[in-house]
Amino acid sequence: MLRSAGDVWACALEVNAWRRGYPLEQVRSVTLLCEGGRLFLDVTAEIPVTVYPPGEGPHPGRVAGVDVGIIHPYAVAGPDTKALLVSGRAIRAEHRMHLADTKARRRAVARRAPKPGQRGSRRWRKYRARARQVQGRHQRRVRQAQHEAARTVVTWAVGQRVGVLHVGDPRGVLQVPAGRRHNLRLRQWQIGRLLQVLIDKATLAGITVHLVDERGTSSTCPACRRRVSKPRGRTLTCPHCRFSGHRDLVAAATIATRTPGGGPTTPTPVVLPGVVTHRRAGRHLPGAGRSRRDPRRPPPGGARIKMAGCGPPHHPVGSRSPRTVRIHNTTETR
Incomplete structure (x- = not known):
């Protein structure tokens, strides 16, 4: 019988660790969170890093730029x-x-909203609960899509036997005011979370990640090293040497030549990609891969889109080794 809040907490911890497959000696911290009116347990566990058979794992001499x-x-x-x-x-x-x-x-409830200091009605409390529920669902969908994107990168890097990832750090743009609309895009971008999720999954797979300066990589021609004005689309075309290529891939190829803590120490030639693999992040989102209609409206015929579960999984690749790394997991409590 559970006699106190401590007993409830210990029981929830054991159930959560058992569901995730973490022995209790690997659990380092547990935090109770409330998101969208629902309770979650944020568990920090220490789990082994992936190892591979000889000749099949990531090679430290193979570098990729992100x-x-x-x-x-x-x-x-x-x-x-x-x-x-x-x-x-x-x-x-x-x-x-x-x-x-x-x-x-x-806009729909603006007229019925209570004034400052006025107690809300039962209908208003139900509306606020529904708004928190929708906000929490939106955050879980985006978080799941970000984890899927990072997992795609790590799986691709493991298949290419990439041992080192040079990731461009664009967080400097957050300090530059760019207007109301673009500031909203930057806030929704969530750069820090994208970097942290990629670092966690890459470290778990045995891949080393270095953050490098990415300034000028998207506006510099890799052939003649001259500055190119920002293109309207995704294709970068140099007016000086007539070079043309995908803007993001040109930046990634240049980032691969950068060294942590500064720019390239020597004029390293940039090797441009020739075979490009395309993947989509957020296949579980309503309307992903469909037409341009409103994804929140039901499709013709009255059938509604079924929502998929949105937890942030960390799936290991290969077998495990005694080396460990800490990651974060979030599980809903019942």
Whole structure:
């Protein structure tokens, strides 16, 4: 029988660790969170790092560059002229439709909203609970899509035997005011979370990650090293040497030549990718891969889109070794 709050907490901890497959000696911290009116347990566990059979694991001499962006959360240029593009248009659509839905809800109840200091009615409390529920669902959808994008990059890097990832750090743009609309895009971008999720999953797979300066990589021609004005689309065309290539992949290839803590120490030639693999992040989002209609409206015929579960899984690759790394997991309590 549970006699106190401590007993309830200990029982929840054991159930959560058992569901995730973590022995209690590997659990380092547990935090109770409330998100969208629902309770979650945030568990920090210490789990082994992946090892591979001889000759099949990531090689420390194979380096790939990763460019972090909004339209493409990750653009990777690896060795052997191979590249990966992860599309984030479904995530942008989710942000846009959630903002439109939130504005419509607020306009609908603006007249019935209680005044400052006035106690709300039962209907108002139900509306606020529903708004918190929708906000929590939106956050879980975006978080799941970000984990899927990072898992795609790590799986591709393991298949290419990439041992080192040079990731461009664009967080300096957050300090530059760019207007109301672009500031909203930067806030929804969630750069820090994208970097942290990629670092966690790459470290778990045995891949080393270095953050490098990405300044000028998207506006410098890799052939003649001259500055190129920002293109309107995704294709970078140099007016000086007539070079043309995908803007994000050109930046990723240049980032691969950068060294941690500064720019390239020597004029390293940039190897541009020739084989590009395309993947989409957020397949579980409503309307992903469908037409351009409103993804929150039901499709013709009255059938509604079924929502998928949105937890942030960390799936290991290969077998495990005695080396360990800490990651974060979140599980809902019942």
